[in-house]
Amino acid sequence: MNIKYIFLTGGVVSSVGKGVTAAAIGRLLKERGFKVSIQKLDPYINVDPGTMSPYQHGEVYVLDDGAETDLDLGHYERFVDIRLSRVCNVTTGQVYAEVISKERRGDYLGGTIQVIPHITNEIKNRIHMVARTTGAEIVLVEVGGTVGDMEGQPFLEALRQMRSDVGVENTLYIHVTWMPHIGATGELKTKPTQHSVRELRSIGISPDMILARSDYPVDQELCDKIALFCDVEPRAVIPMVTADQLYEIPLLLEKAHMVDFLLERLQLESRQKPDWRVWESMVKKLRHKKPGVKIALVGKYVELHDAYMSVREAVRHAALDVGLEEEILWIHSADLERGRGMELLQSADGIIVPGGFGERGIEGKILAARFARKNAIPYLGLCLGMQVMVIEFARALLQDDDVNSTEFDPSTRHPIIDLMPDQRQLSDMGGTMRLGLYPCQLQPGSTAAKAYQAEQVDERHRHRFEFKNAYRAQLQEAGMCFSGLSPDERLVEIAELTDHPFMLGTQFHPEFLSRPTRPHPLFRAFLSAINELRAG
Numbered sequence: 001m002n003i004k005y006i007f008l009t010g011g012v013v014s015s016v017g018k019g020v021t022a023a024a025i026g027r028l029l030k031e032r033g034f035k036v037s038i039q040k041l042d043p044y045i046n047v048d049p050g051t052m053s054p055y056q057h058g059e060v061y062v063l064d065d066g067a068e069t070d071l072d073l074g075h076y077e078r079f080v081d082i083r084l085s086r087v088c089n090v091t092t093g094q095v096y097a098e099v100i101s102k103e104r105r106g107d108y109l110g111g112t113i114q115v116i117p118h119i120t121n122e123i124k125n126r127i128h129m130v131a132r133t134t135g136a137e138i139v140l141v142e143v144g145g146t147v148g149d150m151e152g153q154p155f156l157e158a159l160r161q162m163r164s165d166v167g168v169e170n171t172l173y174i175h176v177t178w179m180p181h182i183g184a185t186g187e188l189k190t191k192p193t194q195h196s197v198r199e200l201r202s203i204g205i206s207p208d209m210i211l212a213r214s215d216y217p218v219d220q221e222l223c224d225k226i227a228l229f230c231d232v233e234p235r236a237v238i239p240m241v242t243a244d245q246l247y248e249i250p251l252l253l254e255k256a257h258m259v260d261f262l263l264e265r266l267q268l269e270s271r272q273k274p275d276w277r278v279w280e281s282m283v284k285k286l287r288h289k290k291p292g293v294k295i296a297l298v299g300k301y302v303e304l305h306d307a308y309m310s311v312r313e314a315v316r317h318a319a320l321d322v323g324l325e326e327e328i329l330w331i332h333s334a335d336l337e338r339g340r341g342m343e344l345l346q347s348a349d350g351i352i353v354p355g356g357f358g359e360r361g362i363e364g365k366i367l368a369a370r371f372a373r374k375n376a377i378p379y380l381g382l383c384l385g386m387q388v389m390v391i392e393f394a395r396a397l398l399q400d401d402d403v404n405s406t407e408f409d410p411s412t413r414h415p416i417i418d419l420m421p422d423q424r425q426l427s428d429m430g431g432t433m434r435l436g437l438y439p440c441q442l443q444p445g446s447t448a449a450k451a452y453q454a455e456q457v458d459e460r461h462r463h464r465f466e467f468k469n470a471y472r473a474q475l476q477e478a479g480m481c482f483s484g485l486s487p488d489e490r491l492v493e494i495a496e497l498t499d500h501p502f503m504l505g506t507q508f509h510p511e512f513l514s515r516p517t518r519p520h521p522l523f524r525a526f527l528s529a530i531n532e533l534r535a536g
């Protein structure tokens with residue numbers, strides 16, 4: 001079969017859920033027996049989001065191969081239940097870096113390098129690479145930002161060219177727009193959608209389908225109006241009201257019969273009847289009233305919940321599985337340092353200290369770990385959260401507050417967390433951490449091994465610092481178990497406390513591998529421990 005391409009562009013405003021929509025469509029197609037992959041094209045000039053502040057960009061999502069990517073890739077992986085690769089996130093920075101390095105090598109034989117065709121060709125190469133490296137039959141391509149953004153133009157031009165390159169029957173354009181609601185008259189407005197489609201047309205792309213997002217129900221009349229003004233078939237206008245449960249979106253799109261139209265246009269026959277039973281029962285469970293559980297998330301980017309997207313989702317998956325309804329208590333670690341937020345921490349059933357970088361708020365995180373240890377509150381440390389847990393434990397053991405990571409105090413007396421040797425000489429910050437999937441061997445009988453029911457696991461990493469082995473024996477004797485090690489036993493991957501209901505930290509990021517219908521074993525164990533404590 002020819003490879004089929006579905007392109008998603010955004011209109012009117014950003015942040016209307018294009019990523020989740022792409023992810024949901026991917027799931028619908030997978031349910032019909034197709035091998036699907038999803039790619040995000042990000043028009044910003046950074047090479048990847050790895051060097052961007054979470055305040056700017058939200059979470060940095062890490063893939064198996066160590067690519068640091070946009071958080072939309074997390075939606076793609078969770079909804080479609082696939083593992084993506086580096087080729088699935090392209091930025092303007094990557095495209096230009098490649099073209100410029102080819103130019104310096106002399107690959108262009110004296111030609112003048114221009115946006116069209118050189119940049120657009122490089123973009124198209126990268127789109128073609130998805131099917132080549134992942135074996136996908138259908139590739140969904142989401143363009144970040146909205147139509148009309150200056151940075152996005154080369155990407156849209158590349159998408160336009162794709163239709164004549166690979167054929168009308170192999171390409172489909174979906175435009176995702178937003179319908180504002182006018183409170184005074186109680187109306188939804190289609191005009192911005194019309195304008196944005198006109199803008200798209202002016203660059204030569206005529207959308208085949210319009211997904212009209214809104215916060216209010218959309219009636220047929222409005223859909224017909226969009227169809228008429230935007231020149232698409234009425235059945236190709238899909239209204240999409242904001243859902244209170246993200247995971248309901250594939251089911252809603254299924255009900256709207258959008259796939260029939262997609263398959264028809266792409267000249268495909270469904271290979272199997274979709275089987276939504278497991279997904280549906282997950283969504284049904286989400287809707288049920290369940291006993292509440294309060295999870296304190298102690299971080300430094302808590303104002304922006306997107307900075308912890310995968311952690312939040314992983315908690316949700318696990319809570320659902322254990323039969324609980326999670327409430328996240330967002331606690332700013334710097335607040336704890338100033339004596340604020342303590343009541344909130346005290347009201348938590350469990351504490352998570354997620355990943356992070358830099359010194360700000362670190363003492364607040366250590367305080368949270370101390371609180372969890374002393375009060376036997378279940379604690380899950382993710383990457384930095386493990387480092388913090390180890391620092392706290394060592395400070396108590398050595399009766400010395402001058403125990404730290406050299407990331408936060410280069411001249412600390414006890415550098416219990418220190419730069420990995422291969423990190424010392426690096427001058428480039430981008431893409432140089434220990435990134436991606438690495439194996440971890442589990443100690444039989446440990447909390448970790450029991451949770452995973454396995455001897456060895458592979459997990460995704462993103463860190464520069466590691467536990468210093470000189471302290472291993474001392475901490476072990478005092479009750480810390482290093483239950484996960486790299487196969488050469490050089491790197492500590494998991495630390496846990498033996499004398500505690502659940503206090504465990506991982507040097508990796510388990511949150512990236514959690515799925516709505518398959519929660520991550522460690523998150524599940526954390527929530528089970530909370531549940532058992534509450535049951536008394």
Ligand code: GLN
Nearest residue numbers: 355356383384463464465
């Ligand atoms: N800053 C720490 C390190 O680089 C932790 C990183 C993280 O939490 N992702 O090792």
